[in-house]
Amino acid sequence: MMALTALLPLGFLFVILIGIPLCVGICVYRDAKARGMEPVLWTLVAVLVPSFIGLIVYLIVRSSHTASVCAHCGAAVQDSFVCCPSCGAKLKYTCPACGKPVDDDWKLCAHCGAELDADRPRTVVRREAGSLKWLWIVLIGIALVFVALILLAMLNYTTAFHQGMTTAVIDIA
Template sequence: MITMPDLLAVFGINNGTLDTVVKLLVLFVVLIWLALVYYTWADARRRISDPVLIGTATVAALVLPFAGTIIYMVVRPPEYLDDVRERELEMQAAEARLLQSGVLLCPHCEYQVQKDFLRCPSCLRKLRDQCTGCAKPLDPEWRICPYCETEIPGRTPRRRRRRRADEAEHDHERPAADLS
């Protein structure tokens, strides 16, 4: 069996001091390798949400000393999960502020429009219809014009006819049919 001093003797190291230096150097390299494995695992947890990918990156750093961490650093996502969440929350907050401030955007080209525009000045698409009675802009969801009560053709549902009160009274006065 070959021992460590014999192995070092192959490289021509017979001095105890040099032997200690080489052992410390090997220990240092192993510690750096383990630190890189831990770094890969911790960084992957902050950047990747899939636990399988986190494990794969960690195993690659463990199995391929130094190269696994370098490969991970090349293919890792560019930003942290917390940064992605924060950016999405900021975008939602900005959209909420826009809605509260009354700023409207064209649904087709996202150009800023006002609530009384019938067409978008940028893409020329129709935004609203014009009331036939008072010529004010109508919201597409409205069934009647709220300004002049003009019914909007094609959107106003037919009203159900109510039975008159006297017809209802006759129904109560009628005897029940004899089922025997």
């Protein structure tokens, strides 16, 4: 029972120093990659900046990045791209009147007011990047491990306390 007590601090240390940053890093990497952001950079920021400040900054910045993909090849593209860097497909139509780029969902050109063809096919598909639902599942799992370690420590302490009391009662008798 004493060896188990010696391992409890190591379990806490492992969960705090390795488990939580590893889970946060995996979640941020996958989410940043799905959103077309720089995954390695954001993973390093989220994991290495202390007190979860890096993770908070990432969560604020990520909200402005939606994942868009080319309708032709499925490659990740940014809203500012005019053509797909992977397949070269045109990502923005141009207004027939003024020649300026227009978005897929526009009915009128914002630059000159000309009516746009409503039947034109979509060039960019916006998809919602994966939610961080599984991050919450992992964090809840880590919290449950914490609770289990604390309960185990309390059980070990009370067992040792009662054994000590039994020994004290026998010594008195």
